Amino acid sequence: MSERTNSNNKLRVTISDVARTAGLSIATVSRVLSGYEFVSEATRKRVMEAVEQLGYVANLPARRLAGGRSRTIGLLVPNLDNGYVGTITLGIDKVLSRINCDLVLYASHHQPSKETYYVHTIVNGITEGLLLIAPQYTNTYLDMLRAHDFPYVFIDQSEPTENSSIVEAENYQGAYEATRYLCNLGHRRIAFIMGALNVQSARERLRGYTAALIDCNIPLQQNLILEGNYQQQGGYEAAKHVLNNVDPPPTAIFASNDISAFGAMDAVREHGLSIPDQISIIGFDDVPQASLVYPKLTTVRQPLEQMGQIAAETLMERIKDKGCPPQRITLATQLILRDTCAPCLLHDSEGS
Template sequence: MSTIKDVANLAQVSIATVSRVLNNTGPVRSELEERVLDAVRKLSYQPNKMARSLRRSESLTIGVLIPDSRNPFFAELAKGIEDTCAAVGYTVVLCNTDEQTEKAIHYLNTLYQQRVAGLIVVSPGQIAAHLQRLLDRRFPLVIADRPLPLLETDSVVADNYSGACQAMQHLLGSEHRRIGLIVSDRYLETVRLRWAGVEDTLRMAGIALDNHLIYSKGDFLPQSGYAGAEMLLKQEHPPTAIFAFNDLMAYGVLHYAQTNGWQVPEGLAVIGFDDIMMSSYTNPSLSTVAQPKYELGQKAAEMLLRRFQQSNAPFQQIVLPTSLIVRASTSAAVKL
């Protein structure tokens, strides 16, 4: 088994430098840091967990990064994390990144320097390189909601591809052929997978994708859903249905329809994605694809807690199923 001295010898640095890199306890030139991390990878070096805990004075605290605290989807996911961690004595520190890379990096560095026991990163943006640096230091880290395929770590996500297929099949099964799409940045893996589900479902139905029916400036908030509906429904040949890539944008679609004379679902069907709590209370109630939000958080926490106990266990990549929820926005209201 490799020792810290072996790492120092291979990297041609002092043992103190290796310790500073692995424990983030002092400044190290980037060139030396890369040599140390490269040596760690080549030697498959595993720091002594007990000794490292004593040196770093790790607390029973877990850091959690979420992209937007305004979105109820992330609130429910975070609750799953917090409930699971609290049950075994861990405190959760929640950090909202506002989808800003710089802010996310700042929180990652701060939480690491504050010696949290581990991190759960929900829907990471373009921070893969910074997460890899933490993983190179053998720091416990779990990815939730948006996968990062290039990172070798534990992750738990929903089946976004199948969920999008379910939404499109439902609309096609109701004889809709002109389906408007309100999407967001396709660099996000969740969006890319939903988009792939849309494309494959249309292809299997023999329907060509119409670029005039795509609004690609969505930001997962209602105002972009409203703007997307306005663009799509003012066309000479508007869609008969709209699939918004999350529920909040679908709310914006419903609001535009209600304030501009569109009858839902008689003149326009609307479906979202997430099934956040308010979706059953909109007027009309929103059809959507349900993600297991609480379970995503619960499973992420369980994976991190397992990693604390079994640091050398194989990484897990878990995909949880989605389910189609049909409500009044895509079908006649049910009479009770």
């Protein structure tokens, strides 16, 4: 009973409507719209006019199904509530919107099963490629990704096989410099709040910390190396613990990321110590809040927005040329001096 819907269904303008209006075949219209070269200028113009007139917008699922480009990429993030992901996303979004692509967001909320499941659905979705921010369980899907030849780029995570494209910052170097900075201020008892150690960056930062200490001839003190998880609560608990249980207490705390540092600042204040006079604090990342808290947080800047940008660009390249060899891009970090660090007043020659 139902007629061919095209004729009287006003709700959806399809490519064949455009074709009819322009007096051309849908094949030609498709070619114009997907930027095929061998179309005459006159034809192109006719098509564009029809598109304009009808307000045609391509149907993405159809396009994607037919093997065309969906101009959509996926972004897998661990969470959304802190500025870290937001700032990276800003960079991604900038390039995507410049080249007219969409973003599908997947938040794993740190659940392994979700991360794995998402990646599987992503490969079967509209998405042409995938950006992963600090993924934690890559081994559960890396093979599949590669088997499908599905383009992806890691942000702030690497994996042992070194066979993926990665955008990251100089975690080791940044941590090293931060630690040395504290040493140069005279600090000898510098606590370190670790990040989530299943993340590469966290391990690198720990390495940087220990290396700097060694280079400064400061013996490593295990009870100053504290567990953390890159979360505010973890930073809070770590700082609280070290303040209550280690004697003499540290004169400085280096937190693996800003979010932990904020937690540490809370704990320090709760403990009645003033920042930076009685204890120095330094973070890592330079999320937007870092310059918003009071006192403003001294930290190691990762060029987050830039990382997002470069990752997006790298992914687009990989989408265009799946063969191009994976590359690791490491961006420089930068020590940002603000108000949470001060020279150490205690002049003690340190014992273990």
